[in-house]
Amino acid sequence: MENIIKGKAFVLGNNIDTDQIIPAEHLVYSLTDPEEKKKYGHYALSAVPLPQSGLPGGNIPFVKGDNCESEFQIIIGGSNFGCGSSREHAPFALQVAGAKVIIAESYARIFYRNSVDGGFVVPYESFGKMNDKIKTGDNLEINLKENTLSNLSDGKTYELKPLGDVLPIVEAGGIFEYARKNSMIA
Amino acid sequence: MGMTITEKILANASGRDRVSPGENIWLNVDVLMTHDVCGPPTIQIWKNEFGKEAKVWDKNKLVIFPDHYIFTADKYANRNVEILRQFAADYDLPNYYDVGTPRYKGVCHIALAEEGYNLPGKVLFGTDSHTCTSGAFGMFSTGVGNTDAAFILGTGKIWEKVPESMKFTFNGKLPEYLTAKDLILQILGDITTDGATYRAMEFDGEAVFDLEMYERMTLTNMAIECGGMNGIIEADAKTEAFVKERTNAPYEIYRSDEDAKYQSKYVYDVTKLEPVVAKPHSPDNRGTVRSVEGTKLTKCYIGSCTGGKITDFRFAAKLLLGKEVKVPTFIVPGSTAVAKQMEEETINGISLKEIFKNAGCEIGESSCAACLGGPSDTFGRSVDKDVVISTTNRNFPGRMGSKKSEVYLASPLTVASSALTGVITDPRDVL
Ligand code: SF4
Numbered sequence: 001m002e003n004i005i006k007g008k009a010f011v012l013g014n015n016i017d018t019d020q021i022i023p024a025e026h027l028v029y030s031l032t033d034p035e036e037k038k039k040y041g042h043y044a045l046s047a048v049p050l051p052q053s054g055l056p057g058g059n060i061p062f063v064k065g066d067n068c069e070s071e072f073q074i075i076i077g078g079s080n081f082g083c084g085s086s087r088e089h090a091p092f093a094l095q096v097a098g099a100k101v102i103i104a105e106s107y108a109r110i111f112y113r114n115s116v117d118g119g120f121v122v123p124y125e126s127f128g129k130m131n132d133k134i135k136t137g138d139n140l141e142i143n144l145k146e147n148t149l150s151n152l153s154d155g156k157t158y159e160l161k162p163l164g165d166v167l168p169i170v171e172a173g174g175i176f177e178y179a180r181k182n183s184m185i186a
Numbered sequence: 187m188g189m190t191i192t193e194k195i196l197a198n199a200s201g202r203d204r205v206s207p208g209e210n211i212w213l214n215v216d217v218l219m220t221h222d223v224c225g226p227p228t229i230q231i232w233k234n235e236f237g238k239e240a241k242v243w244d245k246n247k248l249v250i251f252p253d254h255y256i257f258t259a260d261k262y263a264n265r266n267v268e269i270l271r272q273f274a275a276d277y278d279l280p281n282y283y284d285v286g287t288p289r290y291k292g293v294c295h296i297a298l299a300e301e302g303y304n305l306p307g308k309v310l311f312g313t314d315s316h317t318c319t320s321g322a323f324g325m326f327s328t329g330v331g332n333t334d335a336a337f338i339l340g341t342g343k344i345w346e347k348v349p350e351s352m353k354f355t356f357n358g359k360l361p362e363y364l365t366a367k368d369l370i371l372q373i374l375g376d377i378t379t380d381g382a383t384y385r386a387m388e389f390d391g392e393a394v395f396d397l398e399m400y401e402r403m404t405l406t407n408m409a410i411e412c413g414g415m416n417g418i419i420e421a422d423a424k425t426e427a428f429v430k431e432r433t434n435a436p437y438e439i440y441r442s443d444e445d446a447k448y449q450s451k452y453v454y455d456v457t458k459l460e461p462v463v464a465k466p467h468s469p470d471n472r473g474t475v476r477s478v479e480g481t482k483l484t485k486c487y488i489g490s491c492t493g494g495k496i497t498d499f500r501f502a503a504k505l506l507l508g509k510e511v512k513v514p515t516f517i518v519p520g521s522t523a524v525a526k527q528m529e530e531e532t533i534n535g536i537s538l539k540e541i542f543k544n545a546g547c548e549i550g551e552s553s554c555a556a557c558l559g560g561p562s563d564t565f566g567r568s569v570d571k572d573v574v575i576s577t578t579n580r581n582f583p584g585r586m587g588s589k590k591s592e593v594y595l596a597s598p599l600t601v602a603s604s605a606l607t608g609v610i611t612d613p614r615d616v617l
């Protein structure tokens with residue numbers, strides 16, 4: 001795992017559910033076929049109502065036009081990020097679109113577990129609200145060693161909650177890698 | 187310090203005397219359930235990770251129900267079912283319930299109960315967020331993603347953080363105009379969609395234990411809408427009777443200690459509650475039916491794992507008997523057993539199914555159907571600016587199909603009352 005992750009911010013509101021992250025009608029594509037799986041990137045966050053997509057102004061699609069990758073690598077959410085269905089396609093779709101880290105006030109349990117155990121994106125919790133401090137398009141830098149978020153666009157730095165118990169799984173890159181490292185599985 | 191029922195079950199499943207909230211523990215899993223949406227990617231991950239020698243840890247503990255995208259021409263959706271079919275054949279799996287055969291069951295959470303997989307004291311994981319439904323049987327059950335499921339598939343184990351418990355007590359006798367759906371929507375409005383995140387929701391009180399098993403499942407089903415890890419109701423004589431009718435498998439009944447510690451406790455007097463809805467676009471956007479009555483509807487929907495059980499259709503049929511609906515009304519029995527019972531059970535000598543037909547409802551085949559939108563040819567799917575009242579569990583934007591549609595969640599009584607008038611209607615005006 002790299003220690004520093006840089007990227008542009010994409011800012012969202014509270015209660016971003018998995019139907020908004022990847023609508024149910026798209027859950028049918030292969031997750032392994034290299035061409036087909038790109039569709040997950042294309043449709044990532046496609047059901048977020050446009051006025052709430054890319055705050056504070058809104059009306060910014062996460063993935064533009066026919067692209068399968070987003071220009072934004074760091075997602076800033078509010079509370080209860082990833083609520084709703086258990087679909088692992090959700091953090092997967094964000095990863096396929098190029099997202100590396102999510103920073104939210106809180107997460108729904110299954111989405112959080114899926115992000116960690118599948119090694120898709122790093123789900124950081126912030127102290128308090130961040131989606132009113134960061135604007136979509138801001139250049140951010142995240143330090144995974146120091147647990148900090150720096151907004152290069154305005155020079156401010158914020159602390160993030162340490163990953164705690166799940167850090168070894170995040171560091172290993174997922175639950176299988178973790179279990180192998182610890183000789184739980186061959 | 188005593189333990190809650192959830193803590194006791196988790197302690198037992200992790201081979202410990204006791205566990206405390208916040209601890210990460212490894213559990214031995216009794217049942218793993220998957221379906222056509224998450225099964226294929228789970229199998230793929232399991233194959234990739236365990237390689238050629240991949241073994242299902244225990245075939246008898248794996249249960250697979252195709253149920254989500256079943257009756258559709260969508261080629262990708264059909265490919266998913268084909269993958270499950272092949273997997274079941276390759277590994278000679280005893281608990282695969284294939285569509286198009288007499289074994290087909292319908293929605294997984296209802297089928298788990300009906301096929302005898304829900305057993306008090308056991309630990310059930312499923313690749314579906316509403317796996318918490320099974321907690322109605324005094325067991326620990328929760329949803330996981332594909333990677334976690336693939337890990338269980340190969341090892342029979344998974345880590346979990348022991349949840350804090352919240353207790354919801356419903357005292358009094360439930361009035362005839364209320365159902366379990368009103369109770370859980372009441373809670374959702376009070377604690378919101380993240381009010382129980384990473385916690386266990388324990389339901390208790392006279393009004394809860396008066397409920398039939400299917401109605402209890404409506405409470406535990408929507409624990410996930412509150413963000414809950416699991417919902418749970420202690421097993422009683424009704425639970426045991428339901429289980430024993432279906433299986434001889436052993437089980438163990440756990441109860442919360444008097445001095446168990448709860449993160450919070452909520453107490454309700456059901457005689458003081460009113461019929462409620464969840465307004466668009468969130469299950470916690472509660473309002474009384476009175477506050478939205480008169481809202482014009484374009485569709486009514488009775489179905490899903492939370493609102494498509496025989497009890498739901500009994501409530502609805504009582505109101506629709508001898509009358510006609512004013513807006514397109516879709517009836518989707520949650521399971522084939524429910525569909526069969528709808529043909530057998532009668533009111534005044536008329537089967538529930540006939541009552542719905544005579545009332546002008548459209549009856550679909552058992553499956554998830556429009557509960558989650560699905561491919562464009564899905565039965566009952568919302569289109570364009572539909573305004574729907576539904577017994578399902580989620581009304582997020584686009585959940586039932588169209589992003590522009592508005593969905594109200596309500597009890598089967600409220601939905602049936604509204605179907606008769608074409609506008610949102612309080613069941614007390616019809617009963
Ligand atoms: S009926 Fe709806 S909520 Fe239940 S399992 Fe199917 S899609 Fe999920």
